[in-house]
Amino acid sequence: MAAAATAGGPGGRIRAVIFDIGGVVVESPFLAIAAYEREQGLPDNYLNVALTKRGAAGAFQQYERGEIGHGEFVRQWARELNEVEANNEAYRGYLRRRGLDGRIELPRETRVDGAALFARMMAATQTPNDCVVELIRWLRRCGYRVAALTNNFKDGAQASGLGDLLASLFDEVVESAVVGLRKPDPRFYLLACERLGIRPSEAVFLDDIGSNLRAAARLGMATVRVEIGKEPAAVAAVKRLVAARGAHAANL
Numbered sequence: 001m002a003a004a005a006t007a008g009g010p011g012g013r014i015r016a017v018i019f020d021i022g023g024v025v026v027e028s029p030f031l032a033i034a035a036y037e038r039e040q041g042l043p044d045n046y047l048n049v050a051l052t053k054r055g056a057a058g059a060f061q062q063y064e065r066g067e068i069g070h071g072e073f074v075r076q077w078a079r080e081l082n083e084v085e086a087n088n089e090a091y092r093g094y095l096r097r098r099g100l101d102g103r104i105e106l107p108r109e110t111r112v113d114g115a116a117l118f119a120r121m122m123a124a125t126q127t128p129n130d131c132v133v134e135l136i137r138w139l140r141r142c143g144y145r146v147a148a149l150t151n152n153f154k155d156g157a158q159a160s161g162l163g164d165l166l167a168s169l170f171d172e173v174v175e176s177a178v179v180g181l182r183k184p185d186p187r188f189y190l191l192a193c194e195r196l197g198i199r200p201s202e203a204v205f206l207d208d209i210g211s212n213l214r215a216a217a218r219l220g221m222a223t224v225r226v227e228i229g230k231e232p233a234a235v236a237a238v239k240r241l242v243a244a245r246g247a248h249a250a251n252l
Helices: 030-040 046-052 059-064 070-081 084-097 114-124 130-142 163-169 186-196 210-218 231-245
Strands: 016-019 145-150 172-175 203-207 222-225
Touching (some): 016 186, 030 046, 046 070, 130 231, 145 186, 172 186, 186 210, 203 210, 203 231, 210 222
Parallel strands (some): 145 172, 203 222
C-alpha cells in the first residue's frame, strides 16, 4: 500500500466517479488477513502473496469471476494457502522485488483454515467507511454519476455485505461474479464506463490496490488510491479533482 492517497490521470471534464467496494466504501478485508497472519506467526503480506501467486488461475480469482461455487472455492483456496514450498518461493520473490530482508524466517508448514479466513474477511467488510459514503451522496447531489466496480462473489458471499445501503448509493453496480470479468481486466472498467454513458477520461476511479489503479490509469481515468485509515485523504483528493475538472463544478 502506498504511503498516502494519491490522485493522477490526464486532463478533461469529469462526469462520473467509480468506486471499488471492499477497502474503499467499506472497511478492507486486508485487515482480517493481517490479523490472521499475526495470530499464525506468518510474515507480513505472506497470505496476500499466496492469494495472488497463481494470477488469474487462482481459486480466489476464479470465484470472483463466478467460475466456481463457494464449496469448491473454499476447498481449492485452502489447498493453495497451505502449499508451503510454493508460497515460500513466491514470498522470497516478493521480498527481493521490494529490497526487503531476505533473512525473514519463513514457515516450515502452514495450517491456514481457508473457510475461517474467508469468513473473517467478509466480516471485516460489514462496516462502511462513513466519509466515503457521504462523498458518494455529495457527488450525486452535485450532479455526478457514480458507480461501483467490484470484484465480488456469488452464493451470497458478497464482498460488501451491505446490500441495501450499497444499492441505494450507486447509479450502476458492476460485479465481477455477474459479468465474468474482474479487475484489473480493462474490459471490466470499460463496461462500467459504457453503463454510465461516459468515456474513461471522464471518470475518477478509487481503489485500494495498485494494480487496479494502474489499469484504470492506462485507460485514461483519473485515479485515487484509498489507504486503510486514510480514507479522508482520498475523499479530499476526489473533491479537489472535481473542483478543478468537474463537469458540474458550478454545483459544488
